[in-house]
Amino acid sequence: MEPKRLSGVKVFGSAVLRVEPDAASLQFAVSRQAKQPKDAFQAAHTAVKGVRAYLTQAGAAGDVAASRVTLTRTFEYINGRQQPTGYSAKVAFNVLLSDLDRMEELLAGVVDAGANEIDAVEFRTTKLKEYRAEARRRAVAAGREKAENYCRAAGVVLGAVTSIEDISPDVLRGSGEGHTSQDAPADDAGSERAFAPGSIVVGAAVSLVFALAPAAS
Known part of the structure; x- marks a missing residue:
C-alpha cells in the first residue's frame, strides 16, 4: 500500500x-531660448562651457554624463491662440556624487555657472x-x-x-x-x-x- x-x-x-544613502545622482540641465536655432545653440554651448569649467574646478568632472544638445520649438498663447516664439536648445547633465556633504555646494555652483533647470536629486547606495x-x-x-x-x-x-x-x-x-x-x-x-x-x-x-x-x- x-x-x-x-x-x-x-x-x-x-x-x-x-x-x-552614500551617493546621489544630481540631474540638471542648461537650456537657452532664442528666436533663431543657431542663436539658441550658441547660447546653450556657451552656458555648457561654463558648467563644465565649474565641475572641473570642483573636482567632479570625472563623474559627469551629459546629453547631446537638443532643439525644440517654443510657443506661447497670444490672444487665445498658440503662437511660435522661437527655439530652445537644451543639454542635460547627470552628476554622480559620492560626497553627500558637497551636494548643496555643487547644486548652487552649477546654477551660478549657467544651469537653469534642476530636474531631480536621487539618493542611492553603492x-x-x-x-x-x-x-x-x-x-x-x-x-x-x-x-x-x-x-x-x-x-x-x-x-x-x-x-x-x-x-x-x-x-x-x-x-x-x-x-x-x-x-x-x-x-x-x-x-x-x-x-x-x-x-x-x-x-x-x-x-x-x-x-x-x-x-x-
Whole structure:
C-alpha cells in the first residue's frame, strides 16, 4: 500500500532594509531660448562651457554624463491662440556624487555657472547588491517563521522546503528598490518604526512551500 501523501504549506515572506544613502545622482540641465536655432545653440554651448569649467574646478568632472544638445520649438498663447516664439536648445547633465556633504555646494555652483533647470536629486547606495542579499535572507527567515507558527497552531510538523519562488519587491508598499522612499514599506521581518526621510529602501519577497513531515511516534 502506498504511504499517504502529505500536503504542504505555502507562505509569503518579505523583508525591508532602510539604509543611509552614500551617493546621489544630481540631474540638471542648461537650456537657452532664442528666436533663431543657431542663436539658441550658441547660447546653450556657451552656458555648457561654463558648467563644465565649474565641475572641473570642483573636482567632479570625472563623474559627469551629459546629453547631446537638443532643439525644440517654443510657443506661447497670444490672444487665445498658440503662437511660435522661437527655439530652445537644451543639454542635460547627470552628476554622480559620492560626497553627500558637497551636494548643496555643487547644486548652487552649477546654477551660478549657467544651469537653469534642476530636474531631480536621487539618493542611492553603492552597496545595493549586499543589502539586497541580506534582505533576501531575512525574507526567507520570515517565511520560515510564519510557516512554523502555522504548523504549531495546526498541530503538525514542518518539513523541508520543496519550492522557492522569488517575488518582485514591487509588491511591497513603497518606491522602487535601491532608491529614496517617502513611504515605510510593510514587511514580515520587523515592526514598524520611524526612519529617516532620505533613507534607501531595499526590499525582498519570496514564496516558500514546505512539506509537512510525519509526526514523531
